[in-house]
Amino acid sequence: MQVTETLSEGLKREFKISVPASDLDAKAGAKLVDLKDKVRINGFRPGKVPVTHLKKVYGRSVMAETIDQTIRDTNTQLFSERGFRLATEPKITMPTEQAEVEELLNGKTDLTYTVAIEVVPSIALADFKTFEVEKPVAEVTDADVDEAIKRIADSNRGYAAKGEGAKAESGDRVTVAFKGTINGEAFEGGAGEGIQVVIGSNTFIPGFEQLIGIAANETRTLKVAFPKNYMNDKLAGQPAEFETTATLIEAPQDLAIDDEFAKTLGLESLDKLKEAARERLVAEFATATRQRVKRALLDRLDEAHRFEAPPSLVDEEFNLMWNSVKAEMESAGKTFADEDTTEDAAKEEYRKIADRRVRLGLVLSEIGEKNKISVTDDEVGRAVIERARSMPGREKEVWDYYRSNAQALAQLRAPIYEDKVVDFILELAKVTEKKVSRDDLYKDDEAEKTAA
Incomplete structure (x- = not known):
């Protein structure tokens, strides 16, 4: 086997690989010998079919399988020896001329092909013990509880x-x-x-x-x-x-917020309703705090890990976002001028966001891999159960959907993995609590979500 590197540009690599016809013939011959005991051909006893006859009948298909397997094995060996982590699937270029293909399948010529790849750069992880993260914490006030109950009353009046x-x-x-x-x-x-x-x-x-x-x-x-x-x-x-x-x-109609109202909601009294409302608000505030801390940590990771992201991954992420943005604007009947920007400026901004997302995804993956962080099947199963519970009456439908859809399961697994990596970093970082008001806790929340 001969390997020649023909391109090394940024994160792009390209190789020309040549495998001698004699190597292919030997591998195909071994496959035919193995096939000898498995096929049944009229006129021959089991296991007694001559290899020469098998070659006449199955030679081309066996050689095609051999070529395919050889390419996979050769590429795996090449990438492993050079320590490459691939950002995308390899692009294989094979001979296309009919005469060349015929000679290759008949074992009369060497296998020569090119493989183009895009690699993930090596990532030097920061010392997370040097990270300082501020944790905003808001206390649930009586006014917050009263406001929440009023919203409940308004929806039930x-x-x-x-x-x-x-x-x-x-x-x-x-x-x-x-x-x-x-x-x-x-x-x-x-x-x-x-x-x-x-x-x-x-x-x-x-x-x-x-x-x-x-x-x-x-x-x-x-x-x-x-x-x-x-x-x-x-x-x-x-x-x-x-x-x-x-x-x-x-x-x-006006609705009296009293014990009788609480009973219509299945609670014993107004005090019990207030307790339930407070518990829910505490959980909501905790979720908002978590999101603020997580966004701050992602910002810190972004600052500490500057490297070239694989262009193909950035393009893919950008296209997903851009198509979504255009669909939403068309649905709302808006133009870029309505948003005080231009299409080119918006594209530039979203490409920056795509680059950030890809880099952070690679950094989180690297942290998880180096620290043996993983997501168990039980954790994914619990996530499926929670999703099913959120759709009363359709639990079985939801369960069957995830059980038969590997991509959907992966979409559930990804945020669990991300949260576990974030928790790992927070255990090492210096986290300082800061008391804030409810308004400050939710300040610019949507804008920050977009940036994150």
Whole structure:
């Protein structure tokens, strides 16, 4: 076997490899001998088929298998000897001329091919004991609890019919009947009766809640457009008109927050409701604290590990983000000008984010590998159970989906692995708690999530 490096540029490598025909013939011959005891051919006793006859019948297919196996074995040996960690699958270039292929399959010429790869750079990990991380901690106040209970009450309050001739206002509930058309034609699922719409809830497609000022028995034609990412492909992005008649206008009613209200929620008293609300808020604050600490740690890892990320991985990450961004903007009917930027500037910014994500992913992987951090099947199983519990009535469907979908399981495994690596670093780093208000804890939360 002869190996010649033909390209070494950044993280890209390319090799020309030549394997003598005699080596291929020997390997193919061994396969044919092994095949001798496995095949049944009319006219020959089991195990007595001459190898020469086997070669006539199976020679080309056996040589094709031999070539494929030789390429895999040769590449594995090459990458192992040179200590390469591959960023992507190798790109193999083989002879394509029919005459060359025939000679190769007939064992008359050497196997010559090229393999192009992109490697992961060696990563020098920082000393995590030098890391300093601030941990923001917010205390749940009585006001926070009262606000949470008020939100619960608002979502459970009743509605009462408004007087004759009353018109709908924001927050009112309007019961409607409607018939939808696209280009004058009715469509499946476009009609309904007794449908309740709370104005301002944004639970219907954009534009459908244009009902402020409508009165009972009044009919309006609502002109709307289905979102471009609508679940029904036939309706996605389509403009539609809904002939809508209001049959009832109701106003939200005040709801007393007392023991009786708590009992409607299955709790013994208002005090018990407050306890439950406080426990939930404590958990929510803890989650927010965790996210803030994690983002701060990722920022520190980003600063401490500057290296060239494999371009193909950055391109792949960028394309995923960019396609998602464009789809969301099209769905919302926005342009880059609406965001005070240009497409080129946005692309540059998202490419930086893609580069950061790839580098951090490689760093976390390196830390986990060097410190033997892994995710057990039990941990993944618990994650599947939690996901199933979050979808009552569809538990079996969720369980079957993950059991038969390796990629979906990998998507559950990845964040568990990341969290375990983060916890490992935090055990070494110097973490200092800082008391903050609830507002400070959630300050710029969405912007920070995007950056992270």
